[in-house]
Amino acid sequence: MSLLEVRGISKHFGGLFALNDLEFSVEEHEIVSVIGPNGAGKSTLFNVITGLYHPDGGDIRFRDESIVGLTPNQITRLGIARTFQTVHLFPNMTVLENAMVGQHCRSKAGVFGAIVRSRRQRTEEERIRAGAQEALDFFGTKLAGYRQDQPAFVLSYANRRRLEMARAMATEPTILLLDEPTAGMNPHETLVLRDQIVRMRDERGLTIVVIEHDMRVVKGVSDRVVACDYGQKIAEGSYDEVANDEHVIEAYLGTKAVG
Amino acid sequence: MRTPGLGRQVVRAGLIGATAIIYCAMVGLIEQLDPRKIVGSQLSIAGVLFLGLPPIIAAYVATRPRQVRGEEVQPGIGEAALAGALVGLIVAAITMAAIGLANLLGIDTTRNIFKSVSPTLLGILYLHRSAVSGLAILSVVIVLLGAFGGVLRACSVGVRRPIVIGLSSVVGFGMLQRIIPTAMDQLGLPKAWLYSTTYLGLTWFGAVLTFAVAAGLTVLFMRKGSQMQRGIVWMTGGERQARTAEVIVLVVILLLLPFVAGTILSQILGSVGIYVLMGLGLNIVVGYAGLLDLGYVAFFAVGAYITGVLTGGLLITTLGLKAPAFHGGLSFFIALPIVILAAALVGVLIGAPVLRLRGDYLAIVTLGFGEIARALFTSDWLKDIFGGTQGLTKIPAAPIGSLDFRNPRTFYYLVLVFCILAAYIAWRLQESRVGRAWNAMREDEQVAEAVGVSSTRYKLLAFALGGAIGAVGGALFAVQIGSLNDASFTILVSITTLAIVILGGMGSIPGVVVGALVLIGVPGLLSEFQAYQLLVYGAVLMAVMILRPQGLIPNVRRTRELHEEERAQDKWAGDLVGDEDVVAEPSPLGEGSG
Numbered sequence: 001m002s003l004l005e006v007r008g009i010s011k012h013f014g015g016l017f018a019l020n021d022l023e024f025s026v027e028e029h030e031i032v033s034v035i036g037p038n039g040a041g042k043s044t045l046f047n048v049i050t051g052l053y054h055p056d057g058g059d060i061r062f063r064d065e066s067i068v069g070l071t072p073n074q075i076t077r078l079g080i081a082r083t084f085q086t087v088h089l090f091p092n093m094t095v096l097e098n099a100m101v102g103q104h105c106r107s108k109a110g111v112f113g114a115i116v117r118s119r120r121q122r123t124e125e126e127r128i129r130a131g132a133q134e135a136l137d138f139f140g141t142k143l144a145g146y147r148q149d150q151p152a153f154v155l156s157y158a159n160r161r162r163l164e165m166a167r168a169m170a171t172e173p174t175i176l177l178l179d180e181p182t183a184g185m186n187p188h189e190t191l192v193l194r195d196q197i198v199r200m201r202d203e204r205g206l207t208i209v210v211i212e213h214d215m216r217v218v219k220g221v222s223d224r225v226v227a228c229d230y231g232q233k234i235a236e237g238s239y240d241e242v243a244n245d246e247h248v249i250e251a252y253l254g255t256k257a258v259g
Numbered sequence: 260m261r262t263p264g265l266g267r268q269v270v271r272a273g274l275i276g277a278t279a280i281i282y283c284a285m286v287g288l289i290e291q292l293d294p295r296k297i298v299g300s301q302l303s304i305a306g307v308l309f310l311g312l313p314p315i316i317a318a319y320v321a322t323r324p325r326q327v328r329g330e331e332v333q334p335g336i337g338e339a340a341l342a343g344a345l346v347g348l349i350v351a352a353i354t355m356a357a358i359g360l361a362n363l364l365g366i367d368t369t370r371n372i373f374k375s376v377s378p379t380l381l382g383i384l385y386l387h388r389s390a391v392s393g394l395a396i397l398s399v400v401i402v403l404l405g406a407f408g409g410v411l412r413a414c415s416v417g418v419r420r421p422i423v424i425g426l427s428s429v430v431g432f433g434m435l436q437r438i439i440p441t442a443m444d445q446l447g448l449p450k451a452w453l454y455s456t457t458y459l460g461l462t463w464f465g466a467v468l469t470f471a472v473a474a475g476l477t478v479l480f481m482r483k484g485s486q487m488q489r490g491i492v493w494m495t496g497g498e499r500q501a502r503t504a505e506v507i508v509l510v511v512i513l514l515l516l517p518f519v520a521g522t523i524l525s526q527i528l529g530s531v532g533i534y535v536l537m538g539l540g541l542n543i544v545v546g547y548a549g550l551l552d553l554g555y556v557a558f559f560a561v562g563a564y565i566t567g568v569l570t571g572g573l574l575i576t577t578l579g580l581k582a583p584a585f586h587g588g589l590s591f592f593i594a595l596p597i598v599i600l601a602a603a604l605v606g607v608l609i610g611a612p613v614l615r616l617r618g619d620y621l622a623i624v625t626l627g628f629g630e631i632a633r634a635l636f637t638s639d640w641l642k643d644i645f646g647g648t649q650g651l652t653k654i655p656a657a658p659i660g661s662l663d664f665r666n667p668r669t670f671y672y673l674v675l676v677f678c679i680l681a682a683y684i685a686w687r688l689q690e691s692r693v694g695r696a697w698n699a700m701r702e703d704e705q706v707a708e709a710v711g712v713s714s715t716r717y718k719l720l721a722f723a724l725g726g727a728i729g730a731v732g733g734a735l736f737a738v739q740i741g742s743l744n745d746a747s748f749t750i751l752v753s754i755t756t757l758a759i760v761i762l763g764g765m766g767s768i769p770g771v772v773v774g775a776l777v778l779i780g781v782p783g784l785l786s787e788f789q790a791y792q793l794l795v796y797g798a799v800l801m802a803v804m805i806l807r808p809q810g811l812i813p814n815v816r817r818t819r820e821l822h823e824e825e826r827a828q829d830k831w832a833g834d835l836v837g838d839e840d841v842v843a844e845p846s847p848l849g850e851g852s853g
Contacts, residue, residue, distance in 0.1 A: 050709055052705065052709065071713070071715075072705075072708040073708050073709075073710075073713045073714070076708075076710060076711035077711055082709060084706070084709075088703055088705075088706040089706075090698065090699050090703060090707075092698075092702060093695075093698055093699065093702065097695060097698070100695060101695055101699045101707070101712065104692065104695070104696055104699075104710065104711050105710075105711030105712075107692055109691065109692050110693065111724065113691075114687050114692070114693055115683075115684050115687045115688070117687065121691070124692075125692070128692065167710060168710075171711050
């Protein structure tokens with residue numbers, strides 16, 4: 001039994017099949033890269049897994065239980081967190097608060113606790129703060145110090161990406177889905193992040209699925225690579241196997257002219 | 260004009276200023292408010308606000324610094340004075356032309372269309388003199404005021420602020436002529452030196468003194484403000500203690516207010532208090548959770564009618580008063596928890612069908628719900644319970660022993676207690692996990708969901724809590740006036756409450772208080788404004804949206820953010836140059852706030 005199994009999932013928008021009977025699975029503590037040309041259905045796959053879209057067919061099983069039909073917040077609570085292809089933060093909340101929202105699903109204080117300021121509410125608030133802090137600390141000094149009290153909108157592009165990952169990590173997930181985490185980062189930042197993705201697995205015990213276009217990153221982090229095109233899996237295996245697969249080359253470069 | 264673009268600004272400001280004057284004259288504001296004098300026998304509210312203020316503001320705006328090729332250019336004093344005078348000249352010329360046109364057509368003809376253009380109005384515009392000399396003086400004054408506005412803009416802050424605050428204080432004191440003299444009487448102070456007994460407004464001596472004191476205090480505060488603050492902190496032994504001391508002083512003032520002020524003020528403050536409650540409730544829905552609710556009157560009605568029925572109000576029928584089909588006879592304080600629960604339930608009922616709607620669509624549907632609530636409570640169908648359009652009457656005044664709360668002063672205390680309670684609850688919620696969830700949901704609902712916040716749950720929670728607080732406002736309203744009918748539950752209640760929240764600053768608790776004071780308190784003090792209430796709301800809201808979109812007292816966090824932005828930009832520059840890990844400096848604002 002795999003940790004996450006995507007079984008024959010389909011999703012179409014009108015006549016366009018964004019996902020067409022796609023199959024793949026993720027084992028615990030694995031880093032799986034999903035590659036494919038633009039429009040191959042990679043982000044749609046993430047949206048379907050995290051409950052933003054309902055699949056038109058197929059099943060998604062997490063720890064051998066179907067998560068199809070659950071709301072996004074329920075899925076996050078079960079332990080699947082994600083980042084978005086275009087960064088989506090809460091721009092007017094501070095950096096620390098953004099990460100603290102991540103801890104929301106791991107805490108329970110309600111209206112009454114907040115009003116009477118019960119001891120439980122206060123200790124939990126401390127715990128939320130500590131949890132958020134820990135997630136931010138993963139990125140070293142990048143999200144530390146004075147930055148934590150700044151609204152998220154003042155952050156640099158790379159820091160926004162980091163904060164989005166920190167926020168996802170603050171939800172204490174089992175699986176982290178990263179949608180093009182290095183997009184918009186400079187080469188140096190990209191390399192640092194590549195190592196950080198590996199560290200997320202090694203130090204925090206996360207299972208990671210990453211959509212990525214930068215092949216250095218894909219090569220550097222992946223235990224396994226899944227290549228998609230037209231909503232279908234066209235190849236799967238180690239980086240070298242997939243990189244040399246003729247279907248993959250064809251999807252990226254087109255067929256060789258005959259004659 | 261050396262400053263590029265100034266000429267165009269002058270013409271534009273002049274046109275707008277003239278439009279303002281002519282508009283105020285034609286809707287009757289000038290005639291209405293002329294009898295109310297602010298200073299001496301000459302300066303009336305109409306004169307100051309609708310004839311004097313437009314050229315000053317127009318000139319002030321026209322000469323503001325502007326970006327020219329990336330640099331900020333502020334016209335010098337001489338240039339600003341000239342430009343301001345030109346603005347005044349345009350304002351005066353157009354106003355005169357309009358008056359001439361009215362005369363040319365004949366007052367009676369004009370009046371057929373514009374009912375407020377009366378001989379009295381012209382008399383006021385002629386400054387109660389002959390037409391020629393009156394208009395000549397008016398024109399000169401407008402030109403001078405324009406020049407004054409320009410000079411004011413060109414002055415340094417150190418000069419400008421004391422003058423503006425001094426003048427505003429004079430106008431404010433003049434407008435509070437029904438309150439301050441009464442208070443002085445109550446305290447046994449002589450008042451003839453400050454307020455004229457014949458014209459009711461300030462005496463000239465009083466006006467000059469008010470200006471001097473207000474301006475002087477402003478200068479003092481600008482120079483020594485930080486020292487004074489440090490002094491307070493030192494005296495009370497710490498920042499936290501200083502803040503506690505501030506709150507205590509504020510509460511003491513609030514407690515003593517009705518003793519100092521007369522019945523009228525207490526009455527007005529009671530109404531302000533009801534709207535503070537309403538504002539705090541709606542602030543949770545709109546300000547915290549970001550759900551635009553235009554039907555908030557539903558909760559007000561639920562609170563008022565259920566209180567009325569439960570505490571034993573009577574139906575008005577053609578055959579006299581009669582007990583409703585459901586006659587409670589409970590004490591107000593026992594009925595209140597039931598009312599709160601009922602309102603929370605209504606909140607959930609209203610919230611459930613609109614969970615998937617956002618923005619405009621949500622606004623329209625809630626607007627409908629507000630009307631449905633009113634229609635239900637005043638319907639013939641429920642006539643035996645709520646009395647139809649005639650409504651309920653003889654609602655008990657929430658007596659505790661011999662103490663009853665229909666008296667404006669005692670009612671004020673009742674409202675005050677609930678306001679403080681509601682403000683505390685709102686503040687605690689904002690600073691909690693719940694508040695963060697609302698915040699996240701307001702910023703981006705889908706992302707909040709993906710981070711693990713249940714939008715269903717927190718939307719319903721916002722509607723229920725906001726509704727419950729609003730219903731307390733309605734319950735107190737029932738106690739305050741003792742009888743309810745359909746006229747009290749129109750859409751105007753929703754709009755007023757929303758205007759209070761927006762004016763004060765979305766998500767800001769002190770903002771709600773200030774918003775209620777401005778939109779409920781000021782019209783209460785100036786009964787002449789009552790007919791122009793909506794006009795004033797419209798003008799005030801437009802002004803706020805243009806000049807201060809974050810509201811009068813914006814959410815503290817937001818203000819801090821706006822200041823931090825610049826600092827952050829500087830820090831960024833460092834990042835871009837050295838990139839890898841500029842050592843994070845502790846923020847100066849971090850001290851003490853952690």
